[in-house]
Amino acid sequence: MNFTGYDTEGFYDELFDADGQPRPGADLLVKRINALPDSELQRRQQAAEKALLNLGITFNVYSDDAQTEKIFPFDIVPRIIQAREWQNIEIGLKQRIRALNLFIDDVYHDQKVLKDGIVPADLVLSAEGFRKPCIGLNPPCGVWCHVTGTDLVRGGDGEYYVLEDNLRCPSGVSYVLENRQIMKRTFPLVFDACSVQPVTDYPIRLLDMLQEMAPSGVRSPVCVVWTPGIYNSAYFEHSYLAQQMGVQLVEGSDLVVHRGEVMMRTTKGLERVDVIYRRIDDDFIDPKVFRADSMLGVPGLMAAYSKGRVALANAPGSGVADDKAVYAYVPEIIKYYLQEDPIINNVPTYACWREDERKYVLENLDKLVVKAVNESGGYGMLIGPHASAAEREEFRRRIIAKPRIYIAQPTLSLSRVPVLMGDHFEGRHVDLRPYILCGDDNIYVMPGGLTRVALKKGSLVVNSSQGGGSKDTWVINSLEGPSPESPLQEQKKEQDQNQMQEDAPC
Amino acid sequence: MLSRVANSIYWLNRYIERAENVARFISANYNMTLDLPEDASDQWQPLINTTGDHELFKKLYGEATRDNAIRFLIFDRRNTNSIYSCVRAARENARSIREYISSEMWEQLNTFYLMVNAASEETVMDLPHQFSAEIMNASHAFIGITDATMNHGEGWHFGRMGRMLERADKTTRLLDVKYFILLPSVDYVGSPYDNILWGALLRSASAFEMYRKQYGRIAPRNIANFLLLDRNFPRAVHYSLAAAMKSLNEISGGQSDSYSNKAQQTLGRLLAEFQFASLEEIFDYGLHEYLDVTQTRINQVGESIYEVFFRTKLES
Numbered sequence: 155m156n157f158t159g160y161d162t163e164g165f166y167d168e169l170f171d172a173d174g175q176p177r178p179g180a181d182l183l184v185k186r187i188n189a190l191p192d193s194e195l196q197r198r199q200q201a202a203e204k205a206l207l208n209l210g211i212t213f214n215v216y217s218d219d220a221q222t223e224k225i226f227p228f229d230i231v232p233r234i235i236q237a238r239e240w241q242n243i244e245i246g247l248k249q250r251i252r253a254l255n256l257f258i259d260d261v262y263h264d265q266k267v268l269k270d271g272i273v274p275a276d277l278v279l280s281a282e283g284f285r286k287p288c289i290g291l292n293p294p295c296g297v298w299c300h301v302t303g304t305d306l307v308r309g310g311d312g313e314y315y316v317l318e319d320n321l322r323c324p325s326g327v328s329y330v331l332e333n334r335q336i337m338k339r340t341f342p343l344v345f346d347a348c349s350v351q352p353v354t355d356y357p358i359r360l361l362d363m364l365q366e367m368a369p370s371g372v373r374s375p376v377c378v379v380w381t382p383g384i385y386n387s388a389y390f391e392h393s394y395l396a397q398q399m400g401v402q403l404v405e406g407s408d409l410v411v412h413r414g415e416v417m418m419r420t421t422k423g424l425e426r427v428d429v430i431y432r433r434i435d436d437d438f439i440d441p442k443v444f445r446a447d448s449m450l451g452v453p454g455l456m457a458a459y460s461k462g463r464v465a466l467a468n469a470p471g472s473g474v475a476d477d478k479a480v481y482a483y484v485p486e487i488i489k490y491y492l493q494e495d496p497i498i499n500n501v502p503t504y505a506c507w508r509e510d511e512r513k514y515v516l517e518n519l520d521k522l523v524v525k526a527v528n529e530s531g532g533y534g535m536l537i538g539p540h541a542s543a544a545e546r547e548e549f550r551r552r553i554i555a556k557p558r559i560y561i562a563q564p565t566l567s568l569s570r571v572p573v574l575m576g577d578h579f580e581g582r583h584v585d586l587r588p589y590i591l592c593g594d595d596n597i598y599v600m601p602g603g604l605t606r607v608a609l610k611k612g613s614l615v616v617n618s619s620q621g622g623g624s625k626d627t628w629v630i631n632s633l634e635g636p637s638p639e640s641p642l643q644e645q646k647k648e649q650d651q652n653q654m655q656e657d658a659p660c
Numbered sequence: 661m662l663s664r665v666a667n668s669i670y671w672l673n674r675y676i677e678r679a680e681n682v683a684r685f686i687s688a689n690y691n692m693t694l695d696l697p698e699d700a701s702d703q704w705q706p707l708i709n710t711t712g713d714h715e716l717f718k719k720l721y722g723e724a725t726r727d728n729a730i731r732f733l734i735f736d737r738r739n740t741n742s743i744y745s746c747v748r749a750a751r752e753n754a755r756s757i758r759e760y761i762s763s764e765m766w767e768q769l770n771t772f773y774l775m776v777n778a779a780s781e782e783t784v785m786d787l788p789h790q791f792s793a794e795i796m797n798a799s800h801a802f803i804g805i806t807d808a809t810m811n812h813g814e815g816w817h818f819g820r821m822g823r824m825l826e827r828a829d830k831t832t833r834l835l836d837v838k839y840f841i842l843l844p845s846v847d848y849v850g851s852p853y854d855n856i857l858w859g860a861l862l863r864s865a866s867a868f869e870m871y872r873k874q875y876g877r878i879a880p881r882n883i884a885n886f887l888l889l890d891r892n893f894p895r896a897v898h899y900s901l902a903a904a905m906k907s908l909n910e911i912s913g914g915q916s917d918s919y920s921n922k923a924q925q926t927l928g929r930l931l932a933e934f935q936f937a938s939l940e941e942i943f944d945y946g947l948h949e950y951l952d953v954t955q956t957r958i959n960q961v962g963e964s965i966y967e968v969f970f971r972t973k974l975e976s
Contacts, residue, residue, distance in 0.1 A: 209763075210755070210770040384756045397759030408662050421666045421814065421911070421969045 156188040157572065160579045166310050166569040167581060168233050179348070179630050180234045186344045187231070199230050199574055202336045211332055211390055226329060227623030229573045230340055233584065233605045237351065240629045243306070243314060243588070244599045246497030249488060251302055251590050251597060254319060254475045256491040258298040261474055262289050272490045273483045277507070280558070281480060282528040283322070283473025285436055287443050291460055293469040294367045295594045300467040301360070301431075302590040303327070303603075306498070310567035315501045317585060319484070321468065321476040323433050326604040326624075327356060327589045328391035331398070333626040351601035351629040356589065357398035360431070363593040364399075367465040368428045375428035378402045378418065380409070382434045382450050392433050406434075411454030416464040429465045436470045478527035478561050479505065506553050506560040515562040516553065519546045522562040523614075524553070537614060539565050568614055571625065573607060583608045585616050586627065602627035661814050665760050667970040668753040669815050670822035672769075673806075675750035677823045679743045680799035681830035682733055683792035685710060688837050688864030690788055693726075695856045696841075704729035706840030710833050713741055730788055735781055743795060747776045762809040765802065772798040796866075817907035821965070824904035828897045829958045832951040834865055835887055839948045858883055865895050884947060885939050897954065898934040904961075905931050911969075923964040930957045 162170055169180050176184040187195060206212075206225040260267050261278055268275035278284060303324025305317040334353055338345055361377065368375030381392035383405050396403035408418050409427065417424035432439060438448040443456040458464050474480065482503040485496045504511040504522070515522060519538050526534035536549040553560045570581035588603030605625040606616035616622040689707040696703070705724040708717045713732075716739060721728040736742045740749075751773040758766050775798065784791045803823070810816050838861050855878045862868040862883060870893055875882040890896035905927055912920050919925040942950045 207774070208767055208771050210758075210766065379759075384752070389755075390758075393755075393758040395759075397763070401759075402662060402665075403757075403759045404662065405664065408664055419663050421661055421663055421818075 156190075157184060157579060158188075160572055161581070162570065163581060165567060165581060165583075166308060166312055168235075168308075168569055168571045168584065169231075170572075177234070177236075179236050182347055183232065183234065183341075183344050186341070193577075195230070195574060196577070198340045202228060202230050202340055205336055205339075206332070209332070211329075226618055227607075227609055228333060228336070229571075229607060229623060229625045230337070231572055231574060231579075232337060232341075232626040232628045233571050233586075234348075235602065235627065235629045237629055237631045240351075240601060243498065244601075246314075247304055247588060247590055247599050248597045249492065249494060249497050250304070250316065250319070250484065251299065251592055253488040253491045254321065254484070255296070255298055255592065257487050258469075258472055258475050259296055260491075262291060262298075262471060267487065267490060270490070272486050273480065277479050277558075278474060278477075281474050281477040283436075283471070283476050285444075285471040285474070287456060288469070288471030291469070291471070292462075294369075294462075294465050297367075297592050297594070298469040299472045299475070300363060300367070300469075300592050302592065303587045304590065306586045306588070307501070307566055308569035308586075310569075312569075314498055314586075315566070316484070316498050317501055318478070319476055319481060320587070322435065322473045323388075323468070324587070324589065325388040325391055325433075326587055326606075327600070328394040329624050330589070330600070330602070330604045330627070331356060331394070333624060337626040345628075348628060348630040351631070353600050353602060356591075356600055357395060359591055359598050360395065361399040361401070363591050363598075364429045364431055364465075364467060366594050367467060369462055369465060372428050376401075376426060377429040377431065378404045378427055380404050380406070380430050380432040380434055382406075382438070386433075388433065395431075404430075406438075406450040406452055409452045409455075411452060411458055414454075414458055414461065414463055416452065416455060416458050427464060429467070431467050436473060439466075439470065478525055479507070479558070482561060501563045501566060504562040506557040506562065511562075512553065512557055515560075516550055519550060521565060523565050524549050524560055524562045527559050527561060535615075537565065540612075540614075565614070568608075571605070571607065573609065573623075573625075580611070582611075583614050583616070584625070601629040661760075661818075663970050665757050666815065666818045667966075668757045669761065670818045670965070670970075672750045672753035672757075673819040673822040674826040675746040675753070676769075676772075676799050676802055677826040678741060678830065679746035679750070680796050681827070681834070682711070682741065682743050682746070683795035684830075684834060684864045685837060686730060686733055687789055687792040688834060688861055689841075690792075691860035691863065692837075692841060692857050695860065696853065702726065703841055707837060708732070709840050710836050711741060712833075713739060727785060730785060731781065734784060734788075734791070735779075744776055747773050760815060762805070764805050764809045768798070768802050768805050772802065814911055817910045818969075821904045821907040821911070824900040824907070825958055825961060827895060828900035828904070829955055831865065831887055831895055831897050831900065832954050832958075834861065835884065836948060836951050837861065839951075854880075867893060867895060881939060881943070884942070888942070889934060889937060889939065898931075901927070901931045901934055908965075921964075921968045923961065923968045926957075926964045927961045930954075930961060933957075 160170070162172065162174065169177060169184065171177055203225060206228060212225050257267060265275070267273055268278060299321045301324065303320040303326060305320065306314050307317045308314050330353055364377045365375050377399070378401055379392055379396040381389060381403055383389065386392070393403050402418065404418055410417055410419060410424070412424055416427045416430070418427055434450060437445045438450045440453060440455040441448045441451045442453045456470070459466055481500065482505050485500055488494060488496045504515050506512045506515055515524070522538045524536040524538070536545060538546065568583040568585065571584050572579040573582045584605050584607050586603055586605050589600045591598040605627045607623045607625055608614055608616045609623045610621050613621065685707055689704065693703055702725070704726055708714045708724050708729055711733070717724065717732055720736070720738060721732060732739055732742065734743045737745060739745060751769050754761060754766055754769045775794070779791065806816070806819060838857060841857060858878050858880060859868065862871050865887060867887065871883065871886050874886065886893060887896055889898050891898055891902070893899055908924055908927055912924055919928055
């Protein structure tokens with residue numbers, strides 16, 4: 155089993171350069187895999203899959219009578235990112251989330267950004283994620299969006315772009331943590347030698363952040379994770395995070411508002427809750443304020459929240475900045491609030507509500523990706539070059555009927571990674587979702603994040619609901635791999651080198 | 661702890677214990693019928709009667725045979741008390757409190773479920789005894805893992821209470837299997853055949869060796885005494901109720917000689933009955949009738965636990 159014959163086919167490959175040589179930092183991994191005996195890699199892949207199945211990290215296949223459960227497909231060849239490259243991404247993501255938080259706060263208060271004409275007011279006020287009841291609310295420390303999972307892609311030019319800001323309830327971080335566990339078991343030696351930046355402290359950081367948000371005067375705040383229940387596709391993650399943080403996992407029926415406080419029902423009566431990490435949409439949290447038919451919500455929650463009796467992460471209303479139409483304006487939003495140029499760019503975006511751009515979109519449907527602004531998960535989307543004439547015609551009609559809800563982007567040539575396919579490797583397209591925690595005065599960006607892989611040959615859709623899988627992402631400090639003869643000794647040398655490099659002034 | 665979580669951990673333990681006991685029923689009945697003479701050997705209806713699900717069975721299958729009885733008790737998804745259904749329900753409960761129990765407990769339950777789900781009917785029909793042994797092992801492993809990896813706090817006590825109440829109920833039913841088995845003629849009572857049946861029953865309760873150490877000879881009265889009233893045998897009804905009571909007292913935080921809620925009162929009375937019962941009275945009353953009444957009272961304990969701890973209290 156080795157990489158001989160692996161062809162990057164002209165795409166930007168994350169592991170190999172255009173000449174087929176391992177990229178800096180990837181040497182060690184490539185050499186290790188090449189040196190494995192026949193079928194050893196497949197054996198490790200199978201062992202990893204078995205471990206995931208036994209851990210119950212699965213999703214249900216609903217169409218299937220036998221109630222089969224499948225694991226979220228996982229590929230054991232990690233994606234590697236150089237620490238130096240990562241540094242830039244980290245700064246860029248911090249910049250972006252700072253600006254977006256200022257934007258959300260402004261939208262629900264003075265609306266200066268609308269008055270100054272930076273973003274069209276009607277666009278924001280008609281956005282799917284805009285919540286009128288949130289006007290005038292003051293979340294703790296002015297932070298609205300505490301947990302973010304920004305989707306990044308790398309184009310054929312080798313540059314990273316922001317594809318989407320997921321500001322509501324981004325999921326997937328549990329896969330990062332579990333994948334990392336599995337990888338440590340699968341490639342312990344290479345892992346050690348590469349000095350991979352850790353991600354396992356995420357739950358601790360998340361809990362610290364939640365505790366910081368507690369209403370003032372609360373000494374040891376009670377934090378909970380709120381899940382819609384076991385039938386939610388991200389249920390595993392909700393329970394996993396609660397378990398790792400050591401806090402209660404609650405459902406709506408466990409909570410009740412009593413004398414203005416949010417309480418949970420326990421075997422010993424009612425107990426007060428101070429901070430809720432909610433993994434449930436705005437629409438469903440309080441039937442008195444949002445959707446009245448919500449069976450999952452807690453009546454009176456928003457009243458308690460607006461009086462500052464309980465903190466919610468993310469703050470209701472944050473989704474306004476997560477609208478794909480608003481996305482098109484994020485570069486301007488960054489300049490407006492921070493007087494800085496964006497460090498990570500948007501994918502060029504055509505707004506169908508602007509007449510000239512719509513004209514361009516309609517003329518170039520075969521080259522563009524069209525997205526409905528209020529859809530996610532890979533739904534409501536046209537990939538022009540892969541679509542049939544009839545599908546393109548359908549989208550043409552929809553765009554003309556409702557230009558406000560469509561944007562279009564050039565079809566990116568997403569970067570690829572080698573994926574184990576039977577007895578050989580094939581290239582598959584990937585994106586990257588790092589997770590960001592935004593606390594009172596510090597922002598944490600998880601080094602790496604979730605690499606999602608479009609497992610279907612040639613596909614650009616990485617969503618798990620549409621045949622996507624995942625990989626571990628290693629942000630590594632090493633620059634060059636050692637020679638393969640004696641891995642153990644080489645690793646030691648490698649680590650010494652790292653130390654020297656770290657000590658040296660940059 | 662959350663009422664919902666307490667409810668789930670209580671039920672998940674009951675379901676695992678139930679699955680284990682259904683396996684014990686099957687193995688008991690199987691062993692007995694193998695030893696009976698040809699003309700009396702196909703007795704599966706008595707087993708179905710013991711489980712209490714005979715009406716559903718009749719609707720689904722009609723007459724009981726070895727094959728359909730085993731299928732009904734192990735695989736049938738329409739039977740909420742089949743081994744498959746129990747293990748699945750246990751796992752669903754565990755899934756909803758995954759963050760509360762230890763990862764090791766979850767992994768054992770999940771592997772348990774995957775094992776039952778993957779079992780092929782053909783193989784199991786061929787070797788039901790072996791499959792039953794696997795079920796018992798998996799259940800024992802779960803209990804051991806629970807003891808070794810979870811805090812012995814409130815949640816653990818809810819779990820143990822559920823398991824012990826379920827076990828008390830099922831041991832009474834296991835004793836009843838013998839009651840329902842029809843011997844070819846009354847002459848067989850007290851014959852070597854009868855001894856063989858009682859022996860098989862003890863083995864199915866993992867009680868054979870412990871019983872022998874204590875009493876030596878196989879004698880029906882001693883066996884009933886052992887399975888009902890023994891203080892030290894962990895599957896005896898008395899032992900199980902006493903263990904459930906200990907957990908209930910830990911949860912309620914009261915004294916052992918009084919009660920602070922309805923659940924303590926109901927279980928305390930039932931336990932007292934077993935503390936002061938005599939075998940003579942039980943046999944005078946009729947063993948089967950006594951078992952029947954005990955089952956009803958255990959159900960009442962279950963209801964009061966639900967009332968006191970799990971029912972959603974809107975105001976408090």
